[in-house]
Amino acid sequence: MKVKSLSDVKIEITGKGRGVFANRNFREGEKVVIGHRVQSLPERTNHSFQIDIDLHIELDEPGRLINHSCNPNTGIRNNEFGAYDFVALIDINEGSEITWDYETTEYISIAIPECCCGASNCRIKTLGFKFRSTQLRKKYGIFIADYLKDFSI
Template sequence: MSTIESILAAKLNSHVTIQETAKGRGVFARKKFVKGETVVVGIPIEEVSQRTIYSFQMDFNLHVNLDEPAVVINHSCYGNTGVKNNQFGGYDFVALCDIKAGEEITWDYETTEYESIAVLECLCKSPYCRGKTLGFKFREQILRDRYGEYIADYLKTKRK
């Protein structure tokens, strides 16, 4: 990541904070976000040769590690943010509803992962909890219906 990207990311992400939770570290709003507002800008810090529980899938054969705070946003089967590809080669996390100051920022890992290995036992406690993450491949219609345009660009096209 270049110095300019680092400075920009720090400025863009200044309205969230990382805190310890019962699930580990998480990201929390320092201000109110309105539906449609970008909450976190995730910038890639490196490509990785294979998926990990911390990597983000950008294409069928491309996984990257994103910077903080993006990398510590926790999963929810009914996330309050959705993802949009950004100009840095990472993801923006966009509010799907109004988010109150102090509220935890969450996203659905299956909106970027074609096959997911990240969550073997989900702790989201959402009424829509699916128990674990499997990946977009296994829940395509559910995810398209819930998140619409807020899924990874590569998942918007059919796999070749």
């Protein structure tokens, strides 16, 4: 099972491309999407997820379609499938777009040349954990990639 129920989330077309939306209410701390590794990649791509300093992976859908936000409603946590779970950082209402912060997995990010998340705290561009480690650790706590937790602040 890739999400708690196949009807828990849905994929829709947005102004940013495809996105993932809540098909029901989620409570803070609840797993929203459980990601599964599809394959390991020889190098980073615009759609890969960094799982270790020298390892990038492709996730299955819907995980790979969750868009970035500088003020996301989910955080990531490593899981037993060699990928990430997306966990609600706040209560998420039905119909809301599910988002996460790309800098919580990417040491150096190449995914977004110009951010279009629309958050009031938008950083304009995702640079990566390397450039914001203190800020991201404070904001997300345990909801960053495990391999990034080894980097000193």
